[in-house]
Amino acid sequence: MIRQRRRGLGDRDRLGPFGRFYLTVVVGMVLGPFVPLVIGSFAFRWTWPDLLPSRWWWEARATARLPQGWDYVFSPISRVVESTGNTILIAILVTLLCAAISLPAARVLAKERFRGKSFVEFFLLTPLIVPEIAVGLGILVTFIQLGLAGTYWGIILVHLIPTIPYMVRVLTSVFQGLSDDYEEQARVLGASPLRTLWHVTLPMILPGLVAGGLFTFLISSNIFLLTFFIGGGRIETLPTLLFSRVSGGGALDAVAAGVALIVCIPGIVLLVITERFIKEEVFAKGFGG
Amino acid sequence: MAIASPTRNRGHARWATWRRRAYVPVMLAPVVLTLGVLFFGSLLVALLQSFGHAPIYGITEFPTLKHYRSLFALPGFWASVGLTFYYAIVPTIVGTIASLYLALTLRRRFRGRRFVQFVYKLPLMIPYLVGVALTIVLFGNGGIAARTLFALGVIDSTGDFPRLIYSHAGWGVMFVYLWKQIPFTTLILYSVLMGLGKESEEAAVTLGAGRWQTFWHVTLPQIMPGVVSATIIVFAFNFGSFEVPFILGGGFPNTLPVEAWRAFDDADYSKRLRAMAIVMFIGVLSSAVLITYLAAYRRFERLRGRQ
Numbered sequence: 001m002i003r004q005r006r007r008g009l010g011d012r013d014r015l016g017p018f019g020r021f022y023l024t025v026v027v028g029m030v031l032g033p034f035v036p037l038v039i040g041s042f043a044f045r046w047t048w049p050d051l052l053p054s055r056w057w058w059e060a061r062a063t064a065r066l067p068q069g070w071d072y073v074f075s076p077i078s079r080v081v082e083s084t085g086n087t088i089l090i091a092i093l094v095t096l097l098c099a100a101i102s103l104p105a106a107r108v109l110a111k112e113r114f115r116g117k118s119f120v121e122f123f124l125l126t127p128l129i130v131p132e133i134a135v136g137l138g139i140l141v142t143f144i145q146l147g148l149a150g151t152y153w154g155i156i157l158v159h160l161i162p163t164i165p166y167m168v169r170v171l172t173s174v175f176q177g178l179s180d181d182y183e184e185q186a187r188v189l190g191a192s193p194l195r196t197l198w199h200v201t202l203p204m205i206l207p208g209l210v211a212g213g214l215f216t217f218l219i220s221s222n223i224f225l226l227t228f229f230i231g232g233g234r235i236e237t238l239p240t241l242l243f244s245r246v247s248g249g250g251a252l253d254a255v256a257a258g259v260a261l262i263v264c265i266p267g268i269v270l271l272v273i274t275e276r277f278i279k280e281e282v283f284a285k286g287f288g289g
Numbered sequence: 290m291a292i293a294s295p296t297r298n299r300g301h302a303r304w305a306t307w308r309r310r311a312y313v314p315v316m317l318a319p320v321v322l323t324l325g326v327l328f329f330g331s332l333l334v335a336l337l338q339s340f341g342h343a344p345i346y347g348i349t350e351f352p353t354l355k356h357y358r359s360l361f362a363l364p365g366f367w368a369s370v371g372l373t374f375y376y377a378i379v380p381t382i383v384g385t386i387a388s389l390y391l392a393l394t395l396r397r398r399f400r401g402r403r404f405v406q407f408v409y410k411l412p413l414m415i416p417y418l419v420g421v422a423l424t425i426v427l428f429g430n431g432g433i434a435a436r437t438l439f440a441l442g443v444i445d446s447t448g449d450f451p452r453l454i455y456s457h458a459g460w461g462v463m464f465v466y467l468w469k470q471i472p473f474t475t476l477i478l479y480s481v482l483m484g485l486g487k488e489s490e491e492a493a494v495t496l497g498a499g500r501w502q503t504f505w506h507v508t509l510p511q512i513m514p515g516v517v518s519a520t521i522i523v524f525a526f527n528f529g530s531f532e533v534p535f536i537l538g539g540g541f542p543n544t545l546p547v548e549a550w551r552a553f554d555d556a557d558y559s560k561r562l563r564a565m566a567i568v569m570f571i572g573v574l575s576s577a578v579l580i581t582y583l584a585a586y587r588r589f590e591r592l593r594g595r596q
Contacts, residue, residue, distance in 0.1 A: 013398050014397065014398055015394065015397040015398065015399040017401070019394045019397060019592075020399060022391070022394060023382070023391075023405050024408055025400070026343075026405070026471075027404075027405060027408050027409070029468065030408055030409060030411055030412060030468075030472075031408060031411075033424075033426065033427050033468075036426045036427065036432075037422065037423055037426050037431045040426055046432045047430075047579070048435075048436065048439075048447060049435075049436050049439040049440065051433075051436050051437070052439060057400055065340060096418040099327070100319075101319035101320050101323055102319075102320055104315075104316035104323070104493070105316060105317050105319065106319075106320060106595065107316060108313050108316040109317075112313055113310075113390055114313045115554065120317060122320065123324070124320065124371075124413070125326065125329055126324075127324065128522055128525070129521060129522065129525040129575075129576075129579060130332075130525070130529075130572055130575070130576070131525060131526075131528055131529020131546065131571050131575055132531075132548070132566060133529050133531050133546040133549060134332065134335065134529065134568045134569070134571055134572040135327075135328055135332060135335075135569065136331075137330050137331075137335055137336075137401060137553055137564055137568050138330075138331030138332055138333070138334040138335035138336075138565070138568070139327065141331075141332040141334055141335075141338065142330065142331055142334050143351070144344060155586060157327060158327065160323055160324075160326055160327065161324065161328050164320055164323065164324055168320060170365075196452075217423065218414060218453055222414075222416040224416060224417065224418060224532050225531050225532065226317035228532075238416075239416045239418055241461065242418045242419070243421065243532060243536075245422075246418060246421055246425060246536060247420050247532075247536050249455060249533065249536075250424045251425065251429050251430075251431055251432070252426050253307075253428070253482060254507055256422060257426070258568055259420075259583075260419050260422035260423070263415065263416060263419055264413075264414075264415045264416065264419055265415030267411070267413075267415040268411070268414065268415075270414055271375065271407070271411060271414050275406075275407055275410075278590070287394065
């Protein structure tokens with residue numbers, strides 16, 4: 001009896017053949033599609049029904065009239081470099097602004113009890129569950145009137161909508177895990193509120209702040225719809241550039257494949273960073289755990 | 290906190306109480322005002338315009354229902370509503386089941402665990418449009434899937450390959466959603482599972498419960514709140530998603546968000562009010578579905594006796 005029970009527990013923990021097959025399929029589905037995308041980005045001629053390109057971009061380099069493949073991606077006419085700059089600039093400003101306005105709210109939500117708290121919490125969640133397009137068109141009309149459409153500040157402002165809910169959630173859980181003792185000691189020892197904030201509170205929440213900031217950066221750099229609406233073609237970011245490359249219908253050309261790969265870079269970099277330095281739970285803080 | 294003596298400094302005391310009272314509102318103000326103005330302000334603008342209040346286009350017929358009426362009478366409108374639900378619900382259900390199994394699998398012991406844990410999160414980190422590009426390369430008419438079938442002698446020409454993208458059946462659309470969202474749901478469920486630990490499941494096994502019994506009666510009820518939050522977010526996203534059905538869906542009719550954009554982008558400015566009506570309709574439909582879903586879930590939990 002006892003032996004049977006033990007084996008039962010052990011078996012549950014080890015992965016069976018079906019589970020291993022499932023994981024192989026998952027990994028294959030995630031990574032597999034990138035193989036033709038990478039190959040496609042190096043292709044010059046890749047016609048039906050060849051499984052590999054019949055001519056590669058570097059072979060055609062000398063003969064082609066216009067820059068091909070990766071040459072085109074990195075040339076100024078493709079606007080890839082410009083879009084990358086825009087994406088990074090906007091994401092950094094969104095992250096800083098988002099952190100600055102989310103910090104006080106997160107602190108209050110974590111530490112204080114007050115009337116209407118659950119209402120505020122619900123209020124801060126609504127951007128996650130109301131479709132973006134419902135907000136997008138209303139904002140676009142307003143921003144056109146205000147002259148904010150097609151400007152960096154217009155895009156930065158709309159990016160705050162989907163990022164604030166995440167930032168507040170992450171920072172709230174950071175403050176919840178923070179004891180009041182150190183701040184109180186600093187105050188008792190005569191530090192001003194500002195000094196306490198700078199020398200005591202901020203260093204303690206820094207890891208959480210960095211985690212929240214990285215996600216905000218990522219969310220901002222991946223936003224398409226709101227940038228597309230407010231940017232109006234005047235300001236291109238990587239996602240809107242990719243949109244104009246893939247929305248034509250038909251097959252995907254080498255340049256589109258190259259742009260698609262470039263668009264993945266921020267996400268991959270961030271994935272590597274978070275895997276190494278940030279605990280899994282931060283991702284899903286507050287989603288019913 | 291320090292209590293000022295009333296005899297010594299009444300003004301200071303009043304200042305302290307005022308500060309205490311103002312503390313919470315002042316701290317919440319930046320976030321609440323930003324979201325309130327941007328988010329709810331724009332919803333209000335869309336709402337007013339959909340009822341005919343648009344002085345910028347010289348239209349002031351507020352309040353009128355004619356934009357909604359013309360919308361409901363539009364050919365293809367209800368087909369568009371159907372498509373929106375179809376593209377939203379199917380991937381949500383399929384994705385949740387696939388994610389549940391993936392999350393449970395990731396908890397086990399196996400070789401290469403770190404690698405799998407890393408790789409499965411990749412789609413989470415990159416824009417939907419990359420998923421769209423991958424889908425075109427794979428499932429387009431001259432895509433890798435078609436070429437592979439040709440090489441294997443299954444099909445003779447691109448025409449024999451089923452239309453997986455640019456069609457109303459929406460296989461491509463749903464593939465992108467699943468590709469992006471299974472990692473998202475899995476991550477939420479996995480971290481909920483990690484937070485719970487395995488004690489209660491082990492107790493169930495020790496008491497003689499089988500695999501399925503443990504899953505149905507112990508594991509699933511515990512992670513249900515995570516499942517509900519994930520499905521809400523995923524459904525709401527799919528329901529309002531624009532770029533994926535715009536690129537990979539069939540022509541007309543397309544989903545509501547795509548039709549909203551087309552109406553807004555039309556040279557005829559008066560159609561912009563119809564776009565606002567569509568957008569409001571999307572918001573109301575999606576909220577109605579989510580509220581019903583949440584209410585049903587609450588009822589289910591109550592019936593089960595968990596609060």
